[in-house]
Amino acid sequence: MQSIIQVTGLQKSYAGQRVVDGLDLSIHKGECFGLLGPNGAGKTTTLRMLLGLIAPDAGEVTLLGLPVPQAAREARIRVGVVPQMDNLDPDFTVAENLLVYGRYFGLTDGEVEARIPSLLEFANLTNKRDAKVPTLSGGMKRRLTLARALVNDPDVIFLDEPTTGLDPQARHLIWQRLRELTQQGKTLLLTTHFMDEAERLCHRLAVMDNGRLISQGSPRELIEQNIEPQVVEVFGETSAEWANEHAAKYAQRFELSGESAFCYVQDAQPLVAHLQAQSALRYVHRPANLEDVFLKLTGREMRE
Amino acid sequence: MNMQEFALPRFSLRFFPIWQRHWLVWKKIAAASIMGHLADPVIYMLGLGYGLGSLLPEMGGMSYMAFLAAGTVCYSTMNSASFEALYSGFARMHEQRTWEAILNTPISLDDVVLSEILWAATKSLMSGVAVLVVIWLLGLSHSLMSLWMIPLALLIGLAFAAIGLIMTALAPAYDFFMYYFTLVITPMMLLCGVFFPVTQLPESAQMVASVLPLTHAIDLARPLMNGTVPPQALLHIGVLLAYTLFGFYVSLVLFRRRLSK
Numbered sequence: 001m002q003s004i005i006q007v008t009g010l011q012k013s014y015a016g017q018r019v020v021d022g023l024d025l026s027i028h029k030g031e032c033f034g035l036l037g038p039n040g041a042g043k044t045t046t047l048r049m050l051l052g053l054i055a056p057d058a059g060e061v062t063l064l065g066l067p068v069p070q071a072a073r074e075a076r077i078r079v080g081v082v083p084q085m086d087n088l089d090p091d092f093t094v095a096e097n098l099l100v101y102g103r104y105f106g107l108t109d110g111e112v113e114a115r116i117p118s119l120l121e122f123a124n125l126t127n128k129r130d131a132k133v134p135t136l137s138g139g140m141k142r143r144l145t146l147a148r149a150l151v152n153d154p155d156v157i158f159l160d161e162p163t164t165g166l167d168p169q170a171r172h173l174i175w176q177r178l179r180e181l182t183q184q185g186k187t188l189l190l191t192t193h194f195m196d197e198a199e200r201l202c203h204r205l206a207v208m209d210n211g212r213l214i215s216q217g218s219p220r221e222l223i224e225q226n227i228e229p230q231v232v233e234v235f236g237e238t239s240a241e242w243a244n245e246h247a248a249k250y251a252q253r254f255e256l257s258g259e260s261a262f263c264y265v266q267d268a269q270p271l272v273a274h275l276q277a278q279s280a281l282r283y284v285h286r287p288a289n290l291e292d293v294f295l296k297l298t299g300r301e302m303r304e
Numbered sequence: 305m306n307m308q309e310f311a312l313p314r315f316s317l318r319f320f321p322i323w324q325r326h327w328l329v330w331k332k333i334a335a336a337s338i339m340g341h342l343a344d345p346v347i348y349m350l351g352l353g354y355g356l357g358s359l360l361p362e363m364g365g366m367s368y369m370a371f372l373a374a375g376t377v378c379y380s381t382m383n384s385a386s387f388e389a390l391y392s393g394f395a396r397m398h399e400q401r402t403w404e405a406i407l408n409t410p411i412s413l414d415d416v417v418l419s420e421i422l423w424a425a426t427k428s429l430m431s432g433v434a435v436l437v438v439i440w441l442l443g444l445s446h447s448l449m450s451l452w453m454i455p456l457a458l459l460i461g462l463a464f465a466a467i468g469l470i471m472t473a474l475a476p477a478y479d480f481f482m483y484y485f486t487l488v489i490t491p492m493m494l495l496c497g498v499f500f501p502v503t504q505l506p507e508s509a510q511m512v513a514s515v516l517p518l519t520h521a522i523d524l525a526r527p528l529m530n531g532t533v534p535p536q537a538l539l540h541i542g543v544l545l546a547y548t549l550f551g552f553y554v555s556l557v558l559f560r561r562r563l564s565k
Contacts, residue, residue, distance in 0.1 A: 055308060073410045083405070087401035
């Protein structure tokens with residue numbers, strides 16, 4: 001398969017601290033690749049190095065067949081970026097934002113004007129064409145940022161936490177649009193810490209922590225490789241006592257977090273049968289998901 | 305130490321769409337902006353010119369108002385370049401993240417910094433021309449030589465934009481700029497011959513004034529407004545160009561360092 005982004009041995013330190021520590025990645029044409037990791041895992045630094053915005057201390061990056069950062073400018077002609085924080089031009093209307101951004105890619109005004117109607121339609125902003133940016137809702141701003149990233153009809157789109165801070169309706173619309181982009185054959189690289197987002201959108205995922213890649217594969221593979229297939233969450237004031245006494249008998253592994261005990265099991269039936277007899281405890285039985293994998297791989301401690 | 309931070313700037317024509325962006329923003333607030341360029345310097349020039357001018361026989365071989373006119377063009381261009389490079393530049397770099405958006409396209413930081421300097425100089429040019437028009441209308445300068453004030457306003461703008469950007473690159477927040485305006489810009493207005501000849505100052509202050517960019521700007525402007533060729537014109541132009549190149553290079557290195565974090 002054709003590799004659109006190829007990374008080997010990527011390293012970056014700030015003030016003696018390794019932020020990215022020997023990263024290898026290969027992202028194929030037409031796939032949606034998710035980079036997961038807690039805050040400070042090195043996701044944004046990695047994206048910035050792939051775009052050639054900061055120089056790595058060591059390692060090699062090839063973006064669309066071009067060496068980065070040496071030929072980053074040429075590579076970025078065919079790349080779209082949705083940044084973590086909105087940086088639309090507040091003085092401009094929706095259409096002016098697209099026009100001005102298109103010029104940065106060397107497009108003529110005529111070329112951009114011709115694209116604006118379809119970009120607005122894609123972003124569900126057709127009737128907001130002449131609205132000023134400060135009057136848009138958070139979801140509209142995100143959609144405009146996405147439309148802006150498509151102004152140069154890029155082959156690869158980088159999305160840094162594209163749905164952070166959006167309400168569920170707005171997130172679903174963005175997800176739908178991102179799926180349409182992969183169907184058109186675009187390659188997507190996105191960072192997120194929403195596991196449902198990663199599970200729905202991404203063909204392949206890499207989990208990063210402390211600047212290293214700790215697991216990689218399709219969402220299903222990550223779950224199969226890293227964790228027991230069933231999870232029983234047990235809640236209640238006495239859940240901790242109960243878990244310390246009984247959980248090990250029924251579960252391959254269990255974790256306590258607040259008033260919940262998370263029991264990871266191959267077969268949930270004996271545990272569920274046992275819990276049905278415990279009137280003080282409530283429980284939820286569900287298949288293991290990416291969030292379980294993520295918490296197992298990166299721990300439950302808060303990252304600041 | 306990262307040697308790439310010290311690389312010489314690489315120019316490209318890609319700075320132009322950024323200049324166009326600033327122009328489009330400016331057009332939306334043009335009326336207020338022209339008002340701002342004009343009101344303050346013209347009020348000072350007329351107020352002091354009539355008020356003090358009536359007490360002073362003449363200054364430097366011309367009426368006090370005519371003396372002030374040259375200084376006024378220079379300091380108002382200095383001010384507009386400085387405000388643009390510091391406050392508006394900082395807004396675009398930090399507050400609005402405009403630079404971040406631009407840097408994700410095929411445009412490099414070198415292009416962005418160049419466009420900031422050229423845009424601030426454009427604002428200076430507009431502000432200088434606005435004041436000049438008032439001066440011409442008031443009949444304070446009759447010489448065709450005063451048309452040379454137009455390119456001079458651009459050159460003053462380039463120099464002050466470039467050194468102003470050093471402050472922008474270092475600033476943690478807007479408050480920081482107060483140091484520059486109260487410790488650098490305001491003293492320059494009083495030391496460099498805007499309101500009275502530099503020769504009135506004590507020798508030590510004259511020494512300081514002789515290296516400041518505004519002094520050289522005014523040494524060019526005053527003869528031009530009066531219809532004579534400025535003595536040592538090449539020296540003064542050279543000093544302003546040197547400030548421009550120095551400010552551009554130092555601010556670029558500092559921006560590279562700041563934005564690589």
